[in-house]
Amino acid sequence: MGVQGKETFRDSIGTIDEDGKRNFIYPKKPKGKLYNYRSYISYLLIAFLFSAPFIKINGNQLLLFNLMDRKFNIFGFPFWPQDFYLLVISMLTSIVFIILFTVVFGRIFCGWICPQTIFLEMIFRKIEYVIEGDRAKQLNLEKMPWNKEKVLKKGLKWTVFFMLSLLIANVFLAYFIGGDTLISHVKDGPIAHIGTFVKLLAFTSVFYFVFAWFREQVCIIVCPYGRLQGVLLDDKSINVAYDFVRGEGDSGRKKIRKDEDRDDLGHGDCIDCKQCVQVCPTGIDIRNGTQMECVNCTACIDACDEIMDQVGFEKGLVRYASEEEIEKKKKFKFNARLVAYSAILTVLMGVLVTMLFIRTDVEAKIHHLPGQTFQSTVTTIKNVYTFKLINKTTREIDNIDIRLESHQGEVILVGGNYIVPKQGLIEGTLFIEIKRTNLSSSKEKIELGIYSDNVLIETSTTNFMGPVLMN
Numbered sequence: 001m002g003v004q005g006k007e008t009f010r011d012s013i014g015t016i017d018e019d020g021k022r023n024f025i026y027p028k029k030p031k032g033k034l035y036n037y038r039s040y041i042s043y044l045l046i047a048f049l050f051s052a053p054f055i056k057i058n059g060n061q062l063l064l065f066n067l068m069d070r071k072f073n074i075f076g077f078p079f080w081p082q083d084f085y086l087l088v089i090s091m092l093t094s095i096v097f098i099i100l101f102t103v104v105f106g107r108i109f110c111g112w113i114c115p116q117t118i119f120l121e122m123i124f125r126k127i128e129y130v131i132e133g134d135r136a137k138q139l140n141l142e143k144m145p146w147n148k149e150k151v152l153k154k155g156l157k158w159t160v161f162f163m164l165s166l167l168i169a170n171v172f173l174a175y176f177i178g179g180d181t182l183i184s185h186v187k188d189g190p191i192a193h194i195g196t197f198v199k200l201l202a203f204t205s206v207f208y209f210v211f212a213w214f215r216e217q218v219c220i221i222v223c224p225y226g227r228l229q230g231v232l233l234d235d236k237s238i239n240v241a242y243d244f245v246r247g248e249g250d251s252g253r254k255k256i257r258k259d260e261d262r263d264d265l266g267h268g269d270c271i272d273c274k275q276c277v278q279v280c281p282t283g284i285d286i287r288n289g290t291q292m293e294c295v296n297c298t299a300c301i302d303a304c305d306e307i308m309d310q311v312g313f314e315k316g317l318v319r320y321a322s323e324e325e326i327e328k329k330k331k332f333k334f335n336a337r338l339v340a341y342s343a344i345l346t347v348l349m350g351v352l353v354t355m356l357f358i359r360t361d362v363e364a365k366i367h368h369l370p371g372q373t374f375q376s377t378v379t380t381i382k383n384v385y386t387f388k389l390i391n392k393t394t395r396e397i398d399n400i401d402i403r404l405e406s407h408q409g410e411v412i413l414v415g416g417n418y419i420v421p422k423q424g425l426i427e428g429t430l431f432i433e434i435k436r437t438n439l440s441s442s443k444e445k446i447e448l449g450i451y452s453d454n455v456l457i458e459t460s461t462t463n464f465m466g467p468v469l470m471n
């Protein structure tokens with residue numbers, strides 16, 4: 001991108017100084033239209049994140065990732081280890097979705113949806129502004145000796161941060177052990193569940209470390225998605241971008257002076273006020289072009305728009321735009337590439353949602369008993385099978401009956417009336433007897449129907465073995 005100065009900023013990151021020490025960022029409190037929109041969206045997302053482990057659909061926790069017991073619920077759909085293929089498809093769809101979405105829409109996710117950005121910018125940073133004040137006051141406080149004011153403000157901030165980290169850790173844990181389990185463990189007290197308590201303290205420490213100190217370094221150093229930007233973005237990707245054509249003009253950016261004619265002097269619209277730099281939570285200058293550190297938080301858009309308003313220039317010097325749009329002065333439009341990518345994304349989502357909805361609540365597996373082929377009489381052939389019925393619902397399934405659907409014959413369930421417990425499974429043995437006259441080969445595919453209270457709930461196929469010469 002054609003901007004002023006050499007691209008030496010690319011040799012280092014904004015949060016680490018030349019000596020390799022942490023350069024703590026004190027961003028100015030953002031304000032403006034986009035910041036307000038982001039705040040509303042983040043409040044909704046925070047409410048969702050905090051409530052999801054405690055919301056139930058058909059008795060299933062809305063979101064659950066219980067790795068220990070291998071129980072997973074996604075939007076109330078329980079996934080069993082048998083549904084692993086669906087999880088793999090979901091993950092592949094998500095990866096393709098993220099890649100395609102990023103190629104087209106850049107890092108919009110980071111600024112608007114990522115929990116790291118939301119928690120840091122919309123909770124922890126806002127609390128910091130309330131306790132310590134805006135950028136100038138925070139910088140002053142940093143320089144102060146450890147007097148009463150500093151001890152009180154820092155002490156209060158760190159205590160609130162710790163309590164919040166503890167709360168977030170509790171909710172985070174509920175996603176893994178289940179909301180009900182968490183509530184009962186909390187009621188029982190830490191001594192009764194020392195393992196849960198240790199995990200809770202570990203998560204609290206991690207969240208406290210991340211939100212109180214490590215902060216934007218997560219996006220810059222740790223997050224793999226952030227590091228992928230270099231390969232995913234191209235000059236058509238939409239990003240928070242500085243319109244360097246307009247901003248630099250023919251003679252570059254310059255501070256504004258009263259009564260000067262900037263057009264005559266050839267200066268661009270950037271008045272070098274550095275407001276966009278001061279609000280940036282990752283400590284970069286957007287005027288240097290697209291950078292790995294930029295989380296597309298839009299704070300610089302709001303800051304620059306406010307300045308443009310004050311000096312009477314058109315808003316949008318920093319805005320969502322692709323490099324091509326800025327360089328060739330093209331207006332954003334839904335071109336063939338965007339339509340194609342959006343169509344692929346829609347199809348992928350459609351396939352996944354369809355697969356989720358057509359997935360059965362009950363799964364049946366029927367296999368020949370190992371080591372057994374068949375028994376025969378003069379008129380009939382009999383095969384013996386083991387069966388497994390998995391109930392993925394939260395209600396008991398009783399009065400189980402298994403019937404032969406593809407052939408005339410008899411199914412004999414060993415052991416009588418079977419009941420499949422909620423979110424459980426049963427195993428058993430069954431015989432299938434078919435008249436020789438109803439068979440035409442030594443190995444035939446047969447279909448079985450699984451009924452509960454005379455209602456077909458699942459079908460399954462298996463092979464039926466017989467002698468080579470049947471008739």
Ligand code: SF4
Nearest residue numbers: 280294295297298300
């Ligand atoms: S450059 Fe702008 S959009 Fe990017 S992180 Fe900084 S303030 Fe946010």
Ligand code: SF4
Nearest residue numbers: 270271273274276304
């Ligand atoms: S806020 Fe706008 S005018 Fe001010 S330095 Fe940044 S880009 Fe230039």
